[in-house]
Amino acid sequence: MPKRVGMEVSIAASEAVRLANVDAIAAYPITPQTHIVEHLSEFVANGELDAEFIPVESEHSAMSVCCGTSAAGARTFTCTSSQGLALMSEIVFIASAMQLPIVMILANRSLSGPLSIWNDHTDVMLVRDCGWIQCFGENGQEIFDLTLCAFKIAEDHRVILPFIVNMDGFILSHVIEPVELLDQETVDKFLPVYKPVYRLDPDNPVTMGAFAMPDLYTETKKAQDERLKASKPVIEEIWKEFGDLTGRYYSPIETYKAEGAKTLFVTMGGFSETASTAVDMMREEGEPVGLCKIRLWRPFPFEDFWKAVKGVDTLIVIDRATSYGGPGGPVASELRSALYTWEDAPKVVDFIAGLAGRDVAPGDYKKMYQRAQQRIASGDIAGYEIYGVRE
Amino acid sequence: MPEYTRLIHNYLRHDKKFPHVWCPGCGNGILLGSLIRAIDKTGLSKDDIVLVSGIGCSGRLPVYVDFNTLHTTHGRALTYATGVKLAKPSLNVITIMGDGDSMAIGGNHFIHAARRNIDITAIILNNSIYGMTGGQYSPTTPYGMRASTAVYNSIEQAFKISELAVTAGAVFVGRQTVYNAKLLDNLIEKAILKKGFSVVEVVTHCHVQYGRQNKLGSAVDMLKWQRDNSIPVEKAAKMSPEELKDKIITGILVDKDLPVYEEEYEKVRERAKGLA
Ligand SMILES: Cc1ncc(C[n+]2csc(CCOP(=O)(O)OP(=O)(O)O)c2C)c(N)n1
Ligand code: SF4
Numbered sequence: 053m054p055k056r057v058g059m060e061v062s063i064a065a066s067e068a069v070r071l072a073n074v075d076a077i078a079a080y081p082i083t084p085q086t087h088i089v090e091h092l093s094e095f096v097a098n099g100e101l102d103a104e105f106i107p108v109e110s111e112h113s114a115m116s117v118c119c120g121t122s123a124a125g126a127r128t129f130t131c132t133s134s135q136g137l138a139l140m141s142e143i144v145f146i147a148s149a150m151q152l153p154i155v156m157i158l159a160n161r162s163l164s165g166p167l168s169i170w171n172d173h174t175d176v177m178l179v180r181d182c183g184w185i186q187c188f189g190e191n192g193q194e195i196f197d198l199t200l201c202a203f204k205i206a207e208d209h210r211v212i213l214p215f216i217v218n219m220d221g222f223i224l225s226h227v228i229e230p231v232e233l234l235d236q237e238t239v240d241k242f243l244p245v246y247k248p249v250y251r252l253d254p255d256n257p258v259t260m261g262a263f264a265m266p267d268l269y270t271e272t273k274k275a276q277d278e279r280l281k282a283s284k285p286v287i288e289e290i291w292k293e294f295g296d297l298t299g300r301y302y303s304p305i306e307t308y309k310a311e312g313a314k315t316l317f318v319t320m321g322g323f324s325e326t327a328s329t330a331v332d333m334m335r336e337e338g339e340p341v342g343l344c345k346i347r348l349w350r351p352f353p354f355e356d357f358w359k360a361v362k363g364v365d366t367l368i369v370i371d372r373a374t375s376y377g378g379p380g381g382p383v384a385s386e387l388r389s390a391l392y393t394w395e396d397a398p399k400v401v402d403f404i405a406g407l408a409g410r411d412v413a414p415g416d417y418k419k420m421y422q423r424a425q426q427r428i429a430s431g432d433i434a435g436y437e438i439y440g441v442r443e
Numbered sequence: 444m445p446e447y448t449r450l451i452h453n454y455l456r457h458d459k460k461f462p463h464v465w466c467p468g469c470g471n472g473i474l475l476g477s478l479i480r481a482i483d484k485t486g487l488s489k490d491d492i493v494l495v496s497g498i499g500c501s502g503r504l505p506v507y508v509d510f511n512t513l514h515t516t517h518g519r520a521l522t523y524a525t526g527v528k529l530a531k532p533s534l535n536v537i538t539i540m541g542d543g544d545s546m547a548i549g550g551n552h553f554i555h556a557a558r559r560n561i562d563i564t565a566i567i568l569n570n571s572i573y574g575m576t577g578g579q580y581s582p583t584t585p586y587g588m589r590a591s592t593a594v595y596n597s598i599e600q601a602f603k604i605s606e607l608a609v610t611a612g613a614v615f616v617g618r619q620t621v622y623n624a625k626l627l628d629n630l631i632e633k634a635i636l637k638k639g640f641s642v643v644e645v646v647t648h649c650h651v652q653y654g655r656q657n658k659l660g661s662a663v664d665m666l667k668w669q670r671d672n673s674i675p676v677e678k679a680a681k682m683s684p685e686e687l688k689d690k691i692i693t694g695i696l697v698d699k700d701l702p703v704y705e706e707e708y709e710k711v712r713e714r715a716k717g718l719a
Binding site for chain 2: 080081082083086089090093094097098107109110135139164167
C-alpha cells in the first residue's frame, strides 16, 4: 500500500514527470516554477531519469525544443509561468496545430505589469484558445495524479494533443502537502512507452508545419477543433482507469455539497479548497450553498456543467483574471454563453478576485455571497465586480 | 555624513523604494554607488538620464534612483532603450542588465545593438549566475562551476561578455570589478560620454547563490578574489593565454569611432526630405 509522504508540491510534480519516464525536458527557470526544473535537472544529472535535459536561453526556445523532441517521437515535458508562457506563446499554438503531445505544468502567476510574481490565472487565460487540453488541480495529490494522466491522455492515439496541467503558483507550488506517490511498476503499466503515430523518421519521411493556402486553412482548423472536442471521452476514460487503479477519481466538473443548494460558487484550481471550507461554514449557518469546480477547462465540458447546475438559482463565479472592457471575467463569460439557450438558467454573478496573490479567505466567500444577493435584488448582475478593491 | 555618501543620497529615491531587495554584501550596491558617482562627474542633469533595466536582481537597480527609469521585461532592456533613444535622441540612455538578461534571453538584442552602434551605454552586472531565480547557470557560468541546474557542474563554455561586445562591433568596451570601485567610476563615466554603443562589463559577486553553491566564501572573500585575479589589459597584452586563464582582464578593451546610428538616421531623413 503506497504511503502518503509530506513533500513540496513542486517535488511531487517532478516525481510524476520522473515516473512518467519522459525522454526530453526543455524548460527555462521562472518563479514560481523553478523548483520543478531544478529537481528534474537533478534527476537527469544523477541518472534517476534517463532523459535529455536540454538547456535553453528562454521559454521561446524551450517550447521550440519541445516541438522538436516531440516531433522526433520523444515523450516531452516542459513547465513555465506568467512571462515565460507569454514569451513561449507563439510556439504554444504551433504545438497543438502540429499535434505534438507535449505535457506542460503551468505554475500560474500573474502577468506583468505591474510586475508581480504572485498567483492568479492571467497567464493561462492568455492561451485559452491555444488548442491544448487544459485542466486544473487543487492540491499536491491532484497535481501528481493529473500530470501522470496528462501523458497518457495526450499520447492516446484518439487524442494526440498537448496538455497543460495548471497548478497555482506558491499556494500550491511552494507548499508542503501529504502526497501518495505511485511505484514505477504501477506507473509503467498505466503509462506504457509512447508510440507516436507520426514522427520524424528518415525511413518514413513526413512533413510537419506545412503551409496552408486559404483553401485548406479552414478545414485544418475544423479538424483541430473536432479533435480537441473528441478528446473529452478519452480524458474521462483515462481518469476513470486511474481512479480504478488508485481510488482517486477525477471528473471534468466536480461538485461539493451541491445537493439542495440554491447557490453554487464556481472555482478553478487551488481556490476550490478554501471555497469548500467556506461552503462548510455557510452550510452550518443554514445557507443553501455549494460548490462547482471546473477541473477540465479545455475542451469545456458543457454537458457536465449543465448537469451540475441544473435547478440552481445562482452561480457565483470567482474569476481570477480580467478581460478588460469585456463582458466579464473569462470564466463567467463562458458560463453565461454556455447557459444562454436555457429558459430557466441560473443567474451568473461574477466576481474577479484573488489577483496577484491577494488572499481570498473563507470569510470573503461569505461577503461575496451577501454582495451577490444585493446585486440580484437591485438587478445589477450583468458584467462583473472586482472584489476587495481598497478604496 | 561623508561627502561621497551625501553625493549618493542626492540621487536616491529615499522615501519610496527602501529597503532594497539585495542581499547584504551583494555587489549590485557597489555598482549603484559607482554609477551615481560617474553620472555626477559627467555633470549631466538627472532629468537627462534614462535608466532602463530588464528583470533580475540587477534589474531592480533603477527603481532606487531618481532618474527617468524604465523597469522592463526579462532580456528586453536594450529594445526599450532603443525606442527611447530614437524617440528622444537628446536623452542619455543607460541600460542595466544581468548576465542572463543580456546574454541568454536577450542575447540577440545585445549583438544587434552593438552592430548597429546606437548611442546607448550598456552596463552588465556579470555575477556568473541567475541570481534572482535561485542560482541556475547562465551563459557566463564558467565551465566546471556548479549551479542549481548544473548540480554536477556546468559542462558548457562561458561567454566572455566584453570580447563578444568587441566582436559584435561595440565602439567602446571596458571591464572592471566592483572591488576596484574607483576605476569602475572612471570607466562608467567614459562609457557614458562616449558616442555610440558602449559596454561596461562589471564583474561582481553573488555570494548568496553562486558563492554558496561553489563554496567561494563570503562577499569579502569573493571581493578579494576579484582583487587578486584582475589583470589590467595593458599588462595582459604581454602575457600568454595560459597565464591569463581564469583571470579578469580589466580596463578599456576597445575605444574606436564609427558612424552613430541616430546621426546616420537623421541624415537619411534629411535626404528623404530633400527628395520630396
Ligand atoms: C520571460 C521570462 N522568463 C523568465 C523569467 C524569470 N527570471 C527572472 S530573473 C531571471 C534571471 C536573472 O539572471 P540575471 O539576468 O543574470 O540577473 P541577476 O538576477 O543575476 O542579477 C529569470 C530567468 C522572467 N522574468 N521572464
Ligand atoms: S541573490 Fe545574488 S545577485 Fe541577487 S541580491 Fe543576492 S547576492 Fe545579489
